[in-house]
Amino acid sequence: MKRRDPQAKLPAAYWRLWWASAVDNVGDGIFSAAVPLLTVTLTRDPVLVSVVSAATYLPWLLLSLPAGALVDRRERVGLLWRSQALQAAIVAVVAVLVGVGRIDIVGLAVTGFGLSACEVVFANASLAVVPDLVPEARLHRANGSQYAVATAGQLFVGPPVGSLLFAAAAALPFGVDAASFVVSAAILATLPRRPLPRRAQPPIRVAVAEGVRWLGRHRLLRTLAGLLAVNTFCYQLGNVTVVLLATQTLHVSERGYGVLLAGAAVGSVLGGMANARIVAKIGALQALLTALLANAVLFVLIGTSPNAVVLGVLLGANGFATTLWSVVTVSLRQQAVPTELRGRVHSVYRMLGWGLMPLGSLAGGLVADAFGIRAAYPVAGVLRGIALAVALPVLLSAMRAGKRAA
Numbered sequence: 001m002k003r004r005d006p007q008a009k010l011p012a013a014y015w016r017l018w019w020a021s022a023v024d025n026v027g028d029g030i031f032s033a034a035v036p037l038l039t040v041t042l043t044r045d046p047v048l049v050s051v052v053s054a055a056t057y058l059p060w061l062l063l064s065l066p067a068g069a070l071v072d073r074r075e076r077v078g079l080l081w082r083s084q085a086l087q088a089a090i091v092a093v094v095a096v097l098v099g100v101g102r103i104d105i106v107g108l109a110v111t112g113f114g115l116s117a118c119e120v121v122f123a124n125a126s127l128a129v130v131p132d133l134v135p136e137a138r139l140h141r142a143n144g145s146q147y148a149v150a151t152a153g154q155l156f157v158g159p160p161v162g163s164l165l166f167a168a169a170a171a172l173p174f175g176v177d178a179a180s181f182v183v184s185a186a187i188l189a190t191l192p193r194r195p196l197p198r199r200a201q202p203p204i205r206v207a208v209a210e211g212v213r214w215l216g217r218h219r220l221l222r223t224l225a226g227l228l229a230v231n232t233f234c235y236q237l238g239n240v241t242v243v244l245l246a247t248q249t250l251h252v253s254e255r256g257y258g259v260l261l262a263g264a265a266v267g268s269v270l271g272g273m274a275n276a277r278i279v280a281k282i283g284a285l286q287a288l289l290t291a292l293l294a295n296a297v298l299f300v301l302i303g304t305s306p307n308a309v310v311l312g313v314l315l316g317a318n319g320f321a322t323t324l325w326s327v328v329t330v331s332l333r334q335q336a337v338p339t340e341l342r343g344r345v346h347s348v349y350r351m352l353g354w355g356l357m358p359l360g361s362l363a364g365g366l367v368a369d370a371f372g373i374r375a376a377y378p379v380a381g382v383l384r385g386i387a388l389a390v391a392l393p394v395l396l397s398a399m400r401a402g403k404r405a406a
Contacts, residue, residue: 027180029158050365068347211344
C-alpha cells in the first residue's frame with residue numbers, strides 16, 4: 001500500500017484561513033450578484049453602471065502602496081480580522097439603507113469604494129500571511145485551494161443565493177453578507193500571530209520606494225505586473241457590461257443571472273484544483289503562457305455568444321485559464337520576495353495590476369454605449385493578445401533559463 005507523503009498535508013492554521021476565506025467569499029458572491037441587480041433597478045445607463053464598478057476598484061490605485069507598507073509594519077493577523085470587521089459594519093449600513101429605500105447610485109459607488117479600501121489591506125495581508133503558514137514546497141497547492149474556494153464562493157455558491165435573496169427582498173443579501181464578514185473575522189482572530197522583527201521603521205515614502213525598487217529590478221515579475229495591468233484593465237472593460245449582455249441582450253432573468261455566474265465559476269474552481277498538477281506536468285511558466293493565450297481568444301468569443309448557455313461555457317473556460325495564471329504568478333511572487341518586503345512588493349504589484357481597473361470599467365461603459373453591449377469583450381480580447389505578444393520575449397527567456405537551471 002502506497003504511503004502518503006506527510007508533507008502533502010497543509011497545516012491546521014492554513015485551514016482556518018481557508019475556512020475564513022470560504023465564509024467571506026460566499027458573502028462576497030452574494031453581494032456581487034445583488035449589487036448589479038440593484039444597480040439596474042436604479043439605472044439602465046451603461047456609463048452609470050460602469051461608475052459603480054470604477055469606484056469599487058479605485059482604492060487599488062490610490063491606497064495599495066501605503067497599505068503594503070502597513071502590512072510590513074503591523075501584525076498581519078490583526079489587520080486581517082479588523083479589516084473584515086469594518087467591512088461588516090459598512091455592509092450592515094447598506095442593508096438598512098436598501099431596506100428603507102434610501103440608496104442611490106452615489107451610495108452604491110461610495111459603498112464600493114469603502115469595501116474595496118478594506119479589501120486592499122486584507123488582500124495584501126492575506127498574501128503575506130500564507131507563506132508564514134505553509135511550507136514553500138506546498139505554496140502552489142495552498143494558493144490553488146485559496147483560489148478555488150474564493151471562486152466557488154464568489155461565483156458558484158454566492159451568486160445564485162444572492163439573486164434568490166434579492167428576489168425575495170432587496171436588503172436581504174446585504175444583511176447576509178454583513179454576517180459573513182463577522183464570522184470570517186472571528187475565525188481569522190484565532191490564527192497564530194507572527195510578530196515582525198523589531199527594527200527602525202523608515203518613513204512610509206521610503207518604505208514604499210524600497211518595494212518599488214525591488215520589483216523594478218526583477219525582470220520577470222515586473223513584466224508580469226505590467227501584463228497583469230493590461231489584463232485586468234481588459235477584464236473590467238469586458239466584464240462591466242456582462243450583466244447587461246446577459247439580462248438585456250440574451251434576456252436572462254434575475255435568478256438566471258445568478259445561475260449563469262455559478263455555471264461560469266465551475267471552470268474557475270477546476271482551475272484552482274488542477275493548478276498544482278498542471279504546473280508539475282508542464283511547468284509554471286508554460287502553464288502561465290498557455291492560460292494567457294486562452295484568455296485572449298476566449299474574450300473575443302464571449303462577445304459573440306448566441307445564448308446564455310454558450311456564454312456560461314465560455315465564461316467557465318475563461319475562469320479556468322484566469323485562475324491558472326493567477327495562482328502561478330502569486331506563487332512566483334511568494335517564493336521570490338523576502339518576507340520583510342512581501343507586503344510592499346505585493347502592494348506595488350497589485351497597484352500596477354489592479355490600478356487600471358477603474359479605467360477599464362469606464363472604458364467598457366463607453367465602448368458599450370458607442371458600439372453596443374457586445375463590443376466590449378472582443379475589444380478587450382484583442383488588447384490582451386497585443387499585450388501578450390509584447391511580453392512574450394521575456395516569458396520565453398525565463399522559460400529557457402528555468403530549463404537550464406533544471
